[in-house]
Amino acid sequence: MVASTESKIVLTGTARSKGKAAAEAMVFSHRFGWAFNHVGNEDGKILTAGWDHHGETVAGKIVVYPTVTGSTSGAISLYYKVKQSNHGPAGFICREVFPFDISGAIAAEIPAVDKLDQDPITTIKNGDMVEIDAPAVGEKATVTITRKG
Amino acid sequence: MKMKLTERQQEMYDGKQGEAKKFCMDKLVDFGLAVEATEMVDLVLVLCGCPIWSKNPRDPKTLEKLSAYDLGHSRLYDPIFAMKDAHVADETGCQCGNDPYFVQFDKVNEKGYPWNFEIPGKGSFKIDDEMFTDLKAGYDKLLEHGHLPWLSCNPYLNTRIPKMGEYAASSESSAACYINSVLGARTNRESPVNTVYCAYTGCLPKYGSYLDENRAAKCIVELDDEVCDNVKGMADFGALGACIAAKAENRMMAVLNLPITRMSSGATKNLISCASPGMNDPLLHLIGITPESPTLEAAFKGKMPKNPERYIVTMDDIVEMYRYLNALAPAPGPDSAKPVDIVLVGCPHATFDEVREVARLVKGKKVKEGVRLWVQTDTPTYFMAQHYGDTKSIEDAGGKIYHQTCMCMTPFRHYPKNLVIATSSFKYVKLCAGFGSEGTTWIYANPEALVNAAVTGVFKPTTRWDYWSQPREKRLASEKDKPLYDGSLPMVS
Numbered sequence: 001m002v003a004s005t006e007s008k009i010v011l012t013g014t015a016r017s018k019g020k021a022a023a024e025a026m027v028f029s030h031r032f033g034w035a036f037n038h039v040g041n042e043d044g045k046i047l048t049a050g051w052d053h054h055g056e057t058v059a060g061k062i063v064v065y066p067t068v069t070g071s072t073s074g075a076i077s078l079y080y081k082v083k084q085s086n087h088g089p090a091g092f093i094c095r096e097v098f099p100f101d102i103s104g105a106i107a108a109e110i111p112a113v114d115k116l117d118q119d120p121i122t123t124i125k126n127g128d129m130v131e132i133d134a135p136a137v138g139e140k141a142t143v144t145i146t147r148k149g
Numbered sequence: 150m151k152m153k154l155t156e157r158q159q160e161m162y163d164g165k166q167g168e169a170k171k172f173c174m175d176k177l178v179d180f181g182l183a184v185e186a187t188e189m190v191d192l193v194l195v196l197c198g199c200p201i202w203s204k205n206p207r208d209p210k211t212l213e214k215l216s217a218y219d220l221g222h223s224r225l226y227d228p229i230f231a232m233k234d235a236h237v238a239d240e241t242g243c244q245c246g247n248d249p250y251f252v253q254f255d256k257v258n259e260k261g262y263p264w265n266f267e268i269p270g271k272g273s274f275k276i277d278d279e280m281f282t283d284l285k286a287g288y289d290k291l292l293e294h295g296h297l298p299w300l301s302c303n304p305y306l307n308t309r310i311p312k313m314g315e316y317a318a319s320s321e322s323s324a325a326c327y328i329n330s331v332l333g334a335r336t337n338r339e340s341p342v343n344t345v346y347c348a349y350t351g352c353l354p355k356y357g358s359y360l361d362e363n364r365a366a367k368c369i370v371e372l373d374d375e376v377c378d379n380v381k382g383m384a385d386f387g388a389l390g391a392c393i394a395a396k397a398e399n400r401m402m403a404v405l406n407l408p409i410t411r412m413s414s415g416a417t418k419n420l421i422s423c424a425s426p427g428m429n430d431p432l433l434h435l436i437g438i439t440p441e442s443p444t445l446e447a448a449f450k451g452k453m454p455k456n457p458e459r460y461i462v463t464m465d466d467i468v469e470m471y472r473y474l475n476a477l478a479p480a481p482g483p484d485s486a487k488p489v490d491i492v493l494v495g496c497p498h499a500t501f502d503e504v505r506e507v508a509r510l511v512k513g514k515k516v517k518e519g520v521r522l523w524v525q526t527d528t529p530t531y532f533m534a535q536h537y538g539d540t541k542s543i544e545d546a547g548g549k550i551y552h553q554t555c556m557c558m559t560p561f562r563h564y565p566k567n568l569v570i571a572t573s574s575f576k577y578v579k580l581c582a583g584f585g586s587e588g589t590t591w592i593y594a595n596p597e598a599l600v601n602a603a604v605t606g607v608f609k610p611t612t613r614w615d616y617w618s619q620p621r622e623k624r625l626a627s628e629k630d631k632p633l634y635d636g637s638l639p640m641v642s
Binding site: 016017031036037041042067068069070071072073075076077078079080081083084085098099100102103104106107137138 | 176179180182183184185198206212213215216217219220221222224225320321322337338339340341342343356357399426429557580581
């Protein structure tokens with residue numbers, strides 16, 4: 001890795017679910033939901049026609065989206081993808097993490113962060129390496145973005 | 150801990166009321182911290198999901214099946230089912246039940262239903278025996294724990310009806326929206342993770358829609374007089390609900406000029422359930438209906454700006470919503486006739502007036518061979534329909550009526566390919582787009598046109614659509630030569 005081709009941005013926000021994660025970013029410009037009808041439970045693939053990243057999988061990614069849309073079953077579908085089928089995200093970042101996504105993240109034991117000091121949707125780009133450090137629920141969390149080139 | 154608990158809640162948290170209640174309280178307190186709650190509310194109704202209780206969920210073959218059948222909630226019950234003292238919190242008057250799942254238990258082997266059917270030339274589907282056995286095991290365990298697993302999305306209509314000011318926890322969005330907007334009780338669109346724990350404790354952190362400050366309208370959506378006078382039929386009310394939510398763009402709204410006297414329980418349910426997928430906060434202030442909102446000022450909680458944002462819903466908006474829904478999947482569109490495979494009424498579960506409408510429309514006719522007419526409803530309505538002859542009308546015609554289940558709760562992705570499904574359910578068309586089996590297309594229409602499609606095997610728009618789908622100027626011009634269309638037929642896309 002060549003240091004001169006990388007840039008780093010460090011943001012702070014609030015942890016809604018605790019944990020640490022480091023993975024590639026997958027950014028949605030629109031509201032997003034984890035429910036099985038939007039993101040396949042068995043494969044993590046984006047199913048909804050017209051959504052960003054249609055046909056790609058969320059598995060192992062840090063997913064960035066404004067806030068939730070769609071069914072409350074997003075909470076349990078998220079839990080299933082992470083804990084049962086192993087096709088879930090490593091963590092996620094929102095402008096505002098909606099409460100049922102919070103409960104899904106807590107059950108899945110992955111970090112979820114919101115209220116960052118810059119807008120995550122415009123600051124984080126697809127393919128950025130993102131590191132989340134969210135030690136305690138309701139407390140400060142750090143998001144470090146590393147961009148190549 | 151920052152949260153203030155009542156004596157009973159504290160006892161559960163301290164483990165004085167058993168292992169299961171302590172386990173669940175720990176989870177709820179964690180969630181309370183994340184949403185910055187300072188206290189908990191006691192609940193009267195908890196609506197959650199029935200688990201598939203597999204003994205070896207990690208077995209690769211079982212896991213593959215669970216990925217198709219489990220919505221994701223089942224394993225949450227495992228630790229609770231392993232505790233000997235687990236029992237729901239019904240001692241406080243709280244009642245706990247479940248959303249529909251993928252089969253009517255006593256008809257698992259009967260053919261012609263969503264869990265066991267064949268479409269000529271396209272293929273067949275039957276639910277897996279192991280998954281059925283495991284669902285029944287979960288259901289029986291819930292009964293043992295004191296749940297009333299009514300397996301319906303409509304318990305608020307006829308089974309447990311929360312009153313104004315009471316608190317509920319509904320993981321079913323359409324139920325949440327109805328409970329807030331029509332009954333005046335309070336619920337969030339609750340996480341189905343939390344509702345598992347709510348069932349055993351009867352409480353939940355006070356947050357979101359439980360709080361007065363989060364229940365104020367932010368804008369006004371007003372129906373044009375033409376809309377108030379002309380929306381007719383279950384799908385019209387659904388399209389109207391979707392238009393209202395779209396205008397408000399995920400903000401809480403006050404709705405003016407509703408045709409209140411023509412809103413049956415089915416129409417009200419459809420309007421609300423079609424708005425709810427477009428709203429994160431499940432409350433529409435329906436002025437004249439919503440108990441806490443007899444006036445606009447009340448809907449804005451005393452904070453109405455001088456010139457609140459105001460949006461108008463016109464008949465053109467309703468027509469556009471029909472066009473949008475019929476293009477989503479993409480469906481064949483309202484302008485051309487199309488053969489159908491399945492005609493379906495009842496998501497959310499059909500009310501008695503919806504069941505009766507289908508029964509009356511189909512009475513004495515025959516559903517075309519190869520086409521499925523499915524009416525899905527809640528358990529009380531299912532037996533009422535049996536008692537009063539509506540079931541006979543539907544079944545004599547070749548249709549099916551069933552309870553405890555819902556087509557989209559089956560592993561719908563594994564249905565035969567290239568199905569054409571006509572329905573009055575906005576939720577199906579909107580939420581299942583992209584989710585169904587490959588090549589599924591949707592038609593959104595009123596019951597009259599749906600039954601006609603079931604009988605003829607071909608969906609066709611009616612003359613009412615021909616009238617309303619014209620450009621406004623042309624439509625108004627046509628009235629110079631003939632009287633204003635009397636609106637006696639429901640609009641059909």
